[in-house]
Amino acid sequence: MGFIWSLIIGGIIGWLAGLIMGRDVPGGIIGNIIAGFIGAWLGSLLLGGWGPVIGGFYFIPALIGAIALVFILSLILKGKKHTA
Helix, strand or coil, rough: CEEEEEEEEHHHHHHHHHHHCCCCCCCHHHHHHHHHHHHHHHHHHCCCCCCCCCCEEEEHHHHHHHHHHHHHHHHHHHHHHHCC
């Protein structure tokens, strides 16, 4: 049950990051989950572990990391659209 909870929280973190940035995470629900997991890893790597822990994630660093990831992905995808 812990793994399912982590998937749900990862998806919510990725979804929130997309809402805050005003951009969709590519891949829909799966993209949100991936952005949440990678964002959690990136956020804790850069910011450490602090804030409330929800579903095994330090929520604030995970959200900041997911926002950064959505921003970077949107820049990359925007650049690919202009070159194609």
